[in-house]
Amino acid sequence: MSSQLIDNRKIIDGVVATPGTNTNTWYTRELNGSFSVNGSFNGAEAVFDWVLNKTSDSKFIKAGVVKMSSSKKSLQVQFDTSFPDNNYYVFFLQNSNVSSWWLEKKVNRFVIAGSWELGQEVSWLAIHRDFARKTGIQNPGTIFAGSRTMDGLTPDISGAATLDITDDEHSNLNSWYNNEYIIEPTTGIPDNFQQLPNLEEYSIILSTNNNINTYWVEKANDRFKIATSFDQACIIDYLMIKKGIDWWNEF
Secondary structure, three states: EEEEEOOOOOOOEEEEEEEEOOEEEEEOOOOOOOEEEEEEEOOOOOEEEEEEEEEEEEOOOEEEEEEEEOOOOEEEEEEEOOOOOOOOOEEEEEEOOOOOOEEEEEEEEEEEOOOOOOOEEEEEEEEEHHHHHHHOOOOOOOEEEEEEEEEOOOOOOOOOOOOOOOOHHEEOOOOOOOOOOOOOOOOOOOOOOOOOOOOOOOEEEEEEEEOOEEEEEOOOOEEEEEEEOOOOEEEEEEEOOOOOHHHHOOO
C-alpha cells in the first residue's frame, strides 16, 4: 500500500515519514515530481504521517538528501557546519524497503544503519535541542522535538492491559509497557519546552537507535501514543509538527 503526496508546490527535496502501523516505511520518487510513501502490510491499510524536506544548514536545523551511487547498509551523514553540541534529534527515510535506525551523533555528523541496503537516497532532518525548546520561532507552539530513553525495565502499572492516553500516570514512563509508550511533552526535564502543545492536527515523526519498528497509535492535543515491534531498551527521538507548517520558515 502507498500514500501519494501530490502537493508539488511544497515538495522541495525529500520527505521523512512514520506509519500508523507496524511496518517498514520507504518512499518512491514519482515522475511527476511527487512522492509515494510506502509500507509492507500484507493487504492491510495504513496511514502515514509525513514532513517534507528542504536542504538547510542553519545553526540549529540541518536537512538534506544523500544520494548514493551504490546502496549501502550504513550511511554517514556529514553536516556542512557543526551543531553547537550533539544534543539534537534526527529523522530520516530511505527509498528502500528496510528498517533503519541511527547509531551515533557527533556535532558534525550522524550515522544511519539499515537492516539491509538503504537504497539510492536517504532524506534526513536534524533539529537541535535549543531550537526545539522554542517550539518554533515564527509560530511558537507548532513544532515540538525531543527524546525519550527506555531502560528496558517493566513499568509498574497494575491492572492495565494497555496504556490510557487520558491518564497522566501512563505518560513518560521509564520503558515500553506491552510494546506501547505515551509521550507527553513537558516544560521540565527532559524537554524544557517554553510552551506545551495544544494541537488538533499534526504529524508525528519518530526515529530510534535500535533495529525496531516504531509507529504511532493514538493522538491527543498534548500527547500521543506510540508502539514498537519489540520492547527493547532504546532511545526514541520524536517530532510533532502542526499540519500546514513549513518548518524551514520557523528559524
